[in-house]
Amino acid sequence: DVKVTQSSRYLVKRTGEKVFLECVQDMDHENMFWYRQDPGLGLRLIYFSYDVKMKEKGDIPEGYSVSREKKERFSLILESASTNQTSMYLCASSPNRGNYGYTFGSGTRLTVV
């Protein structure tokens, strides 16, 4: 069964901390994505990557960065966590460009206090 695994289900961090959210896929997919999900706002794209060491900004990249050193792993980094980054974070992957049948992880609920 193909999988996208997010390392933490729940996280609580303090304001100003550097936070790493990890995502691993075992499907040899080229594309990986980070979304955040907030009530009433749906899913908003933060960053995505079409290949190793490649990254592209999504719609709301401010306050975030990403790293993709290996094909299977895509990390989201909150450089200095703030309370407005409290959210559900969803990682997804797809086989290649033009394939929109994304496989999502179960999400990481991050609370910044």
Add this chain to the structure above:
Amino acid sequence: GESVGLHLPTLSVQEGDNSIINCAYSNSASDYFIWYKQESGKGPQFIIDIRSNMDKRQGQRVTVLLNKTVKHLSLQIAATQPGDSAVYFCAEPLGGKLIFGQGTELSVKP
């Protein structure tokens, strides 16, 4: 800004009834749409897609209708079951990435 949006944030139906979830889009050049289902505690899951050269596409108990004239699509679930309770998103590719609507939460009453 968003190019797809859903009409209602919540929908409650009786078990066994049919459900209709609506979505509007703004770009008349849009040619591909996808519906995702997100159950509680899980990530969204692909349900069904439709291309603009079709008006209707059927899956197992689900049908998606596309009305290009009014830029509207709907997801119809036949004989709704408790397991259909979830948040449903329409999504559209834009600039090589998926843009999601706000979601409709479907509740199924026994």
